[in-house]
Amino acid sequence: MSSAYLQCIEEACGRRQDPKRDLHACEFCGGLLDVKYDFDPIDPEQLRRTWHQRRLSGEPIDRSGLWRFRELIPFVDFKARIISLSEGSTPLVGVRRTGWWAGPVHLTIKHQGNNPTGSFKDLGMSACITRAESRGVRMVACASTGNTSASMAAYAARAGIKALLFVPYKQISAAKLAQALDFGALVVEVGDNFDDAFRLLREIAPELGLYLVNSINPFRIEGQKTIVAEMLEQRAWRPPDYIVVPGGNLGNSSAIGKGLRELKELGFIEKVPHIVIVQAAGANPFYQTLRAAAPDLLAVDNPQTEATAIRIGHPANWKKAKRVLDWAGGFCESVTDEEIFEAKRVLAEDGVGCEPASAATIAGVRKLVRAGKIERHADIVCVLTGNQLKDTDYIMRHRTEDQKNSQLLQVEPDLNSLRRELKRALREK
Numbered sequence: 001m002s003s004a005y006l007q008c009i010e011e012a013c014g015r016r017q018d019p020k021r022d023l024h025a026c027e028f029c030g031g032l033l034d035v036k037y038d039f040d041p042i043d044p045e046q047l048r049r050t051w052h053q054r055r056l057s058g059e060p061i062d063r064s065g066l067w068r069f070r071e072l073i074p075f076v077d078f079k080a081r082i083i084s085l086s087e088g089s090t091p092l093v094g095v096r097r098t099g100w101w102a103g104p105v106h107l108t109i110k111h112q113g114n115n116p117t118g119s120f121k122d123l124g125m126s127a128c129i130t131r132a133e134s135r136g137v138r139m140v141a142c143a144s145t146g147n148t149s150a151s152m153a154a155y156a157a158r159a160g161i162k163a164l165l166f167v168p169y170k171q172i173s174a175a176k177l178a179q180a181l182d183f184g185a186l187v188v189e190v191g192d193n194f195d196d197a198f199r200l201l202r203e204i205a206p207e208l209g210l211y212l213v214n215s216i217n218p219f220r221i222e223g224q225k226t227i228v229a230e231m232l233e234q235r236a237w238r239p240p241d242y243i244v245v246p247g248g249n250l251g252n253s254s255a256i257g258k259g260l261r262e263l264k265e266l267g268f269i270e271k272v273p274h275i276v277i278v279q280a281a282g283a284n285p286f287y288q289t290l291r292a293a294a295p296d297l298l299a300v301d302n303p304q305t306e307a308t309a310i311r312i313g314h315p316a317n318w319k320k321a322k323r324v325l326d327w328a329g330g331f332c333e334s335v336t337d338e339e340i341f342e343a344k345r346v347l348a349e350d351g352v353g354c355e356p357a358s359a360a361t362i363a364g365v366r367k368l369v370r371a372g373k374i375e376r377h378a379d380i381v382c383v384l385t386g387n388q389l390k391d392t393d394y395i396m397r398h399r400t401e402d403q404k405n406s407q408l409l410q411v412e413p414d415l416n417s418l419r420r421e422l423k424r425a426l427r428e429k
């Protein structure tokens, strides 16, 4: 059996941690932790076949797009209970018009909005809640911009574990909040933004003995890293030139980088795609930090963006993300809310919907091609992180509130009014 352990990511420390404790930070220096493995010998060719064959299986553990790749995450005994909702197995779709608009580049999207609760968080949560359950945890908690809440509430419910959520007051989408409530979680609205809510949660967690499932929990990262294995399998193991992800707390970019690195070390791929992280201009601490080549994070104290899923000013995982970009030769870009909406609008013309935060990836590609940092005709996969229906208020605002461009007509119920209004609207189109 392969075996797992926790290790501090700080170069000056790097110590292994007591495997009997589930820590969220290094017990010596407070740094972030990695889950590391002593892998059994792996034959990539044979394992690819095994993973492929599992798609035909009826077993829940094989049908999950996460646990199908379980040899990459050997931190639990797979004969024990797996907390799964058949997450993963998300589509990889070519988007020609969007690729033309953004480049021209060869663009495909990996749509994580097709997960059980509608975001990529389900992969991390299935891994993390499985771990928590195997440890006898009775209550889990997180702070969230919304999707982590919805996901944690669902997986905790399935495991029979209590769920406690901290969300910023009136700052997360109604749909995400409703999901969490629907799954029976206790929700605390506190603070003006994610960073406030998270800080308070971390302060009170030891007192209440809370098990945190934010992305500082290294088992979240393990679940999310299988996104790249699945994407590569869908591409017959030909890596793209670039993988583009939005950056909030920087867990997902860290996970994708870790996944690529392990797949390379285990002999599944030769070429390493560049990783590109895109932040919203009003919440771009990582972008600013890299641009200034600052040794410490240049945090943003009052992050602002309509893309609420990435409205984070103190990204907890920035050191892991930095390590990924250094290794994969990647970079970070920043885009305005207007650029995000424009990208989302173009993507919709390809019949693909997503959250605003997800569309930041497309906006980033366009900007980077224009700046000559990404070459035209490059082979690019954008990870769309969340489902279209996660933020319908955003859609209504952008599609109906501007009188002139509104796509929503209100018409008196008589034929003359109908004729007049339709003629006017159709002429203007």
Ligand SMILES: *Cc1c(COP(=O)(O)O)cnc(C)c1O
Residues within 6 Å of the ligand: 119, 120, 121, 147, 148, 215, 246, 247, 248, 249, 250, 251, 252, 253, 309, 310, 355, 357, 358, 385, 386, 387
């Ligand atoms: C959580 C989330 C992000 C940001 O991911 P991080 O791992 O925090 O960087 C982006 N988009 C959506 C839809 C999310 O739910």
